[in-house]
Amino acid sequence: MTSRPSRLKYFTSGIILENPLLVLMIGLCPALATTATARDGFGMGIAASFVLIASNVVVSLLRRFVPSSIRIPIFIIIISSFVTIVDYVLQAYQPGLYAVLGIFIPLIVVNCMILGRAEAFAYHHGVWDSILDALGKSLGFTLALGLMGTIREFFSAGTVFGAVVTPAAFREAPVLFMIFSPGAFLLIGILKAIVNRLTLPKEKMEQ
Amino acid sequence: MKLNPAQIFIGALLINNVLLFRFLGLCPFFGVSNAVGTATGMSGAVVFVMLLASLVTWALYNLVLAPLGLVFLRTAVFILVIASLVQFVEMYLKKYMRTLYSSLGIYLPLITTNCAILGVTFLSIDYRFSLLDSTIFAIGSGLGFGLVIILFAAIRERLNDAPISRSFRGYPIAFIAASLVSLAFYGFAGLFGISL
Numbered sequence: 001m002t003s004r005p006s007r008l009k010y011f012t013s014g015i016i017l018e019n020p021l022l023v024l025m026i027g028l029c030p031a032l033a034t035t036a037t038a039r040d041g042f043g044m045g046i047a048a049s050f051v052l053i054a055s056n057v058v059v060s061l062l063r064r065f066v067p068s069s070i071r072i073p074i075f076i077i078i079i080s081s082f083v084t085i086v087d088y089v090l091q092a093y094q095p096g097l098y099a100v101l102g103i104f105i106p107l108i109v110v111n112c113m114i115l116g117r118a119e120a121f122a123y124h125h126g127v128w129d130s131i132l133d134a135l136g137k138s139l140g141f142t143l144a145l146g147l148m149g150t151i152r153e154f155f156s157a158g159t160v161f162g163a164v165v166t167p168a169a170f171r172e173a174p175v176l177f178m179i180f181s182p183g184a185f186l187l188i189g190i191l192k193a194i195v196n197r198l199t200l201p202k203e204k205m206e207q
Numbered sequence: 208m209k210l211n212p213a214q215i216f217i218g219a220l221l222i223n224n225v226l227l228f229r230f231l232g233l234c235p236f237f238g239v240s241n242a243v244g245t246a247t248g249m250s251g252a253v254v255f256v257m258l259l260a261s262l263v264t265w266a267l268y269n270l271v272l273a274p275l276g277l278v279f280l281r282t283a284v285f286i287l288v289i290a291s292l293v294q295f296v297e298m299y300l301k302k303y304m305r306t307l308y309s310s311l312g313i314y315l316p317l318i319t320t321n322c323a324i325l326g327v328t329f330l331s332i333d334y335r336f337s338l339l340d341s342t343i344f345a346i347g348s349g350l351g352f353g354l355v356i357i358l359f360a361a362i363r364e365r366l367n368d369a370p371i372s373r374s375f376r377g378y379p380i381a382f383i384a385a386s387l388v389s390l391a392f393y394g395f396a397g398l399f400g401i402s403l
Contacts, residue, residue: 033230080283103329182390189382197374
């Protein structure tokens with residue numbers, strides 16, 4: 001079908017150029033709600049990644065048997081099965097993380113990124129290409145969420161993954177603002193502005 | 208702590224606002240908040256569907272899934288029920304209520320993937336609300352969504368004419384404006400003894 005270099009592009013494009021969160025602005029709700037600490041951010045990213053990779057594989061395997069008129073309900077059933085698996089596995093083995101992520105675990109089912117990849121990519125491509133695409137997109141999403149979680153934890157508690165990285169004076173009066181919702185909105189605004197700054201020269205040529 | 212219906216309503220409307228504090232429904236929040244007109248249409252549709260979805264999923268969960276021990280099917284059942292409900296509502300409005308359809312119609316398909324709807328139904332279940340409480344919670348949350356999105360659309364209309372540096376135009380400045388709106392809503396915390 002396609003040559004090797006372009007296949008690798010399925011993987012790499014999701015990490016930076018088509019980063020689901022910071023470039024395409026998809027999956028905003030979990031990105032703001034579950035990134036109070038680095039652990040929460042990476043945890044949410046990994047949970048969503050599992051669902052994305054697994055559902056992309058299944059959709060791709062079943063793509064010849066799924067009639068196009070009822071494909072969306074079928075995709076939703078496939079995705080929600082994997083979401084339920086993640087929901088129960090986390091509840092059993094990571095109760096602390098589960099308590100923090102709360103309803104955002106079941107809400108992975110309406111994450112536009114996952115249905116979007118099933119519809120736009122996995123339904124038209126082979127299994128290996130779909131895995132590459134899902135790996136790239138989920139890595140981009142996880143890194144973006146982890147980055148937000150790390151920055152917010154650094155400012156609001158002075159730690160990264162619970163490890164102390166700032167002087168005691170900072171931890172006595174940290175920037176608590178960053179752990180609350182205004183801080184989340186502010187941080188993603190600044191990150192998006194940085195991404196715009198880096199990608200802007202290209203757009204300038206077009207205008 | 209058991210909350211009375213008034214506390215549930217005010218809590219959902221202002222203090223634990225779906226958009227600003229629960230972070231539910233952010234895609235339409237940034238997607239359709241460019242003009243006050245579209246924001247109003249979207250919030251009307253959200254209040255309507257949120258109320259219907261809450262009633263239907265409450266009944267399904269408490270009368271069907273819980274007695275049969277099928278609670279693990281919650282996620283799959285709720286999303287399918289809400290998706291089909293939205294389809295039926297759209298068809299019904301198209302046939303019998305043309306005026307309402309022309310104002311809400313185009314927003315209805317977008318609502319299926321609005322995580323505020325699904326999120327509110329999950330929260331009602333998690334809080335073990337009664338039917339009355341979950342109805343009030345749904346109306347409060349829907350109106351809270353509308354209040355914030357309309358307020359925010361008015362702010363964004365002003366932002367369009369403001370001199371903003373190129374990197375901050377569009378999404379970034381909208382996020383920063385949302386940050387300030389969210390900070391302002393912190394003023395409501397503790398109203399009627401309801402905490403965040």
